[in-house]
Amino acid sequence: MKSSKELTKILDLLKARYPAEPEFHQAVAEVLTSIWPFVRSNPKYQAARIVERLIEPERAILFRVAWMDRHGAVQVNRGYRVQMNSAIGPYKGGLRFHPTVTLGTLKFLAFEQVLKNALTTLPLGGAKGGSDFDPKGKSEEEVMRFCQAFMSELHRHLGDDVDVPGGDIGVGTREIGYLFGQYRRLTTEFSGSFTGKGLYWGGSRIREEATGYGLIYFVEEMLRTRGNSINKKVIAISGSGNVAQYAAERAIAVGAKVITLSDSDGFIHDPDGVNEEKLAFVKELKNIRRGRIKEFAQKFKCDYHPGKRPWGVKCQIALPCATQNELDGRDADSLLRHGCICVAEGANMPCTHDAISTFVDRRILFGPGKAANAGGVSVGGLEMTQNSMGLQWTRDDVDRRLREIMRAIHSQCVRFGEQKGFVNYVVGANIAGFRKVAEAMLEQGVV
Numbered sequence: 001m002k003s004s005k006e007l008t009k010i011l012d013l014l015k016a017r018y019p020a021e022p023e024f025h026q027a028v029a030e031v032l033t034s035i036w037p038f039v040r041s042n043p044k045y046q047a048a049r050i051v052e053r054l055i056e057p058e059r060a061i062l063f064r065v066a067w068m069d070r071h072g073a074v075q076v077n078r079g080y081r082v083q084m085n086s087a088i089g090p091y092k093g094g095l096r097f098h099p100t101v102t103l104g105t106l107k108f109l110a111f112e113q114v115l116k117n118a119l120t121t122l123p124l125g126g127a128k129g130g131s132d133f134d135p136k137g138k139s140e141e142e143v144m145r146f147c148q149a150f151m152s153e154l155h156r157h158l159g160d161d162v163d164v165p166g167g168d169i170g171v172g173t174r175e176i177g178y179l180f181g182q183y184r185r186l187t188t189e190f191s192g193s194f195t196g197k198g199l200y201w202g203g204s205r206i207r208e209e210a211t212g213y214g215l216i217y218f219v220e221e222m223l224r225t226r227g228n229s230i231n232k233k234v235i236a237i238s239g240s241g242n243v244a245q246y247a248a249e250r251a252i253a254v255g256a257k258v259i260t261l262s263d264s265d266g267f268i269h270d271p272d273g274v275n276e277e278k279l280a281f282v283k284e285l286k287n288i289r290r291g292r293i294k295e296f297a298q299k300f301k302c303d304y305h306p307g308k309r310p311w312g313v314k315c316q317i318a319l320p321c322a323t324q325n326e327l328d329g330r331d332a333d334s335l336l337r338h339g340c341i342c343v344a345e346g347a348n349m350p351c352t353h354d355a356i357s358t359f360v361d362r363r364i365l366f367g368p369g370k371a372a373n374a375g376g377v378s379v380g381g382l383e384m385t386q387n388s389m390g391l392q393w394t395r396d397d398v399d400r401r402l403r404e405i406m407r408a409i410h411s412q413c414v415r416f417g418e419q420k421g422f423v424n425y426v427v428g429a430n431i432a433g434f435r436k437v438a439e440a441m442l443e444q445g446v447v
Contacts, residue, residue, distance in 0.1 A: 024105075026353065035427070095128075217407070238261075248274055320346060371410070
């Protein structure tokens with residue numbers, strides 16, 4: 001039977017093999033540490049080396065993307081697709097266009113995606129892809145040219161039963177449109193090989209709202225385990241993009257008060273709460289004008305804190321929805337001092353290991369991203385189902401199914417994470433996701 005020394009050996013080997021990928025190391029260590037007792041109690045996983053196979057991508061594709069900007073100059077970016085695991089279904093995961101994208105970042109996201117997708121109850125493998133291209137400041141024509149150049153290479157690795165990308169940071173409906181258009185042009189087929197499409201050409205209702213709405217649905221389930229509700233709770237949210245916007249929208253709709261939003265420059269603190277009018281301003285500011293969140297403070301006369309994160313304000317619920325490692329151990333201590341009883345991750349791995357340990361040790365409600373923010377990929381999976389059936393469900397149909405999936409994810413976390421009256425959602429989510437993928441890998445042999 002393997003010991004903790006052998007777990008250390010696995011992690012050390014991973015670091016030696018991929019020395020410049022700290023986020024990947026962090027994600028793998030967090031998962032393996034929490035599931036190790038479960039792995040040790042199941043020798044069949046050890047004999048088949050499931051863990052060692054799970055942390056290696058089935059395929060990692062790196063390619064050049066050459067395109068011409070509006071000045072006629074040739075630009076060169078890197079494109080990636082990490083196809084991590086397909087044991088329970090075709091690869092599924094978003095594309096991210098951002099200057100910080102590296103292979104290591106995408107491997108961490110793809111690894112998380114495998115377990116997240118397994119939790120959704122849908123038959124989806126895990127992948128992630130993208131480029132170091134930055135859509136900000138680019139013209140419509142430049143974005144289109146880049147997307148077409150990117151897809152000219154990636155299309156050969158995709159298909160509705162092979163790999164189905166969706167959107168992520170820097171990739172919205174506009175980018176998906178250009179990517180799908182080039183894919184259709186090159187393959188001469190109209191298929192469900194992308195999610196996040198426009199409603200008029202195969203997209204699903206609620207897709208844009210899905211991650212934020214699903215986050216609130218998961219928070220409601222967590223609070224319900226303690227006889228509590230989200231109504232009248234004070235919520236601090238980081239970020240001001242898609243996830244933050246729709247988490248705020250849904251929270252406001254069920255009677256909560258959202259008091260913070262942020263971007264990379266700082267955060268706003270509105271003690272009166274962000275209402276529907278103010279949220280509409282944020283959507284116009286961020287989605288259309290691409291402005292900065294400080295303009296919210298100027299318009300609505302509230303405090304703006306440049307260069308800071310919103311974890312020092314008094315709140316009962318905290319929803320980190322911006323980016324990875326944005327909430328550390330000191331932030332966690334600050335939140336607890338100010339009365340926070342629930343934290344749920346809207347972004348991917350926004351809490352550091354120290355922060356997570358603090359929340360778990362203090363036994364507050366903590367929803368890890370692979371469970372709490374699974375609403376986006378869940379509706380992506382529902383979009384795939386609608387495409388295969390040649391149907392488009394109503395908004396109420398999709399919302400109802402999203403609620404059911406988030407409830408099922410929560411139930412799995414409780415089943416595998418209950419520890420003497422306390423639900424450790426980190427352990428529960430990791431074991432539930434791992435077990436499903438591991439069993440499929442065992443049954444399919446050494447491949």
